[in-house]
């Protein structure tokens with residue numbers, strides 16, 4: 526079976542992707558620097574679900590073995606120009622999936638350096654390793670934020686995205702450009718995925734689903750930006766990782782293009798206020814709402830055109846927001862022992 530490197534394996538999407546790859550019999554090596562951008566207990570909790578002990582995962586540059594013999598974990602920085610190449614020489618990876626990044630639009634206003642370090646320097650290091658180790662396919666995370674304030678909807682990968690309104694978006698667009706160059710120069714396949722607002726169990730504490738649920742269940746007001754006048758193409762985690770899995774699993778077919786780029790979203794935008802109503806319904810609690818202006822760097826609407834991904838990989842998102850929100854709240858309550 527093929528060997529896949531998943532970067533950001535202790536992160537939200539990387540954890541779920543590792544699980545689905547292992548379920549299908551792949552050999553998976555996960556790396557992550559376990560930074561403290563958000564609660565590290567959540568990251569160690571995800572790793573423990575992958576059979577990794579926290580004490581083993583804490584040590585940098587030492588392989589942690591899992592109770593699942595097809596999985597290994599290594600705490601490693603993408604910026605580490607000494608140990609990242611060693612990892613590639615020690616394991617003959619067939620495929621690399623880069624999900625490690627400094628995520629979040631709002632934090633890029635406060636800490637721009639973290640974005641250049643992880644998303645630009647780190648991504649370059651990874652491209653260099655792919656180039657020198659004959660990797661057959663690099664799949665990497667981009668973001669819907671590259672569309673900035675585009676007005677034409679739904680967003681299409683053919684649309685112009687030369688006007689990012691956050692540094693986060695600028696680094697993601699840079700990744701797409703860098704991947705194009707490496708595909709062209711060194712003849713390996715790259716596939717960029719523009720993710721649209723991913724939510725679900727083990728999700729990120731800096732994102733709306735988590736922030737709202739946490740505040741509502743703990744009797745705190747929720748912050749509603751742009752007075753609630755926002756729309757997001759909320760996409761359930763299982764639909765996302767099934768899509769990514771299909772790309773990894775089939776992506777090396779002979780006729781496939783060297784450089785590809787896809788939107789991966791639900792393609793059904795939801796008004797923020799309707800999303801909040803859904804959480805209120807499922808928790809049985811009415812949210813205290815603090816209405817606030819638009820935040821710098823944020824976009825007002827996202828909507829993915831996923832026709833290309835449907836055509837090339839039979840991508841079929843199927844989870845409605847009400848089902849997805851229900852699953853998240855069940856997980857959240859059990860994780861925090863709340864009823």
Ligand SMILES: NC(=O)c1ccc[n+]([C@@H]2O[C@H](COP(=O)([O-])OP(=O)(O)OC[C@H]3O[C@@H](n4cnc5c(N)ncnc54)[C@H](O)[C@@H]3O)[C@@H](O)[C@H]2O)c1
Nearest residue numbers: 533536537538558559560602603625626643666720722723
């Ligand atoms: N979740 C979403 O809605 C969403 C939307 C658009 C794009 N994305 C992108 O998808 C990818 C995964 O996102 P996520 O939601 O799982 O985020 P996440 O923050 O949960 O996961 C990213 C992981 O990468 C690790 N990491 C960060 N910098 C690193 C570095 N320099 N070296 C090694 N590890 C590092 C972090 O510790 C974290 O565990 C990211 O690239 C993100 O930008 C996510």
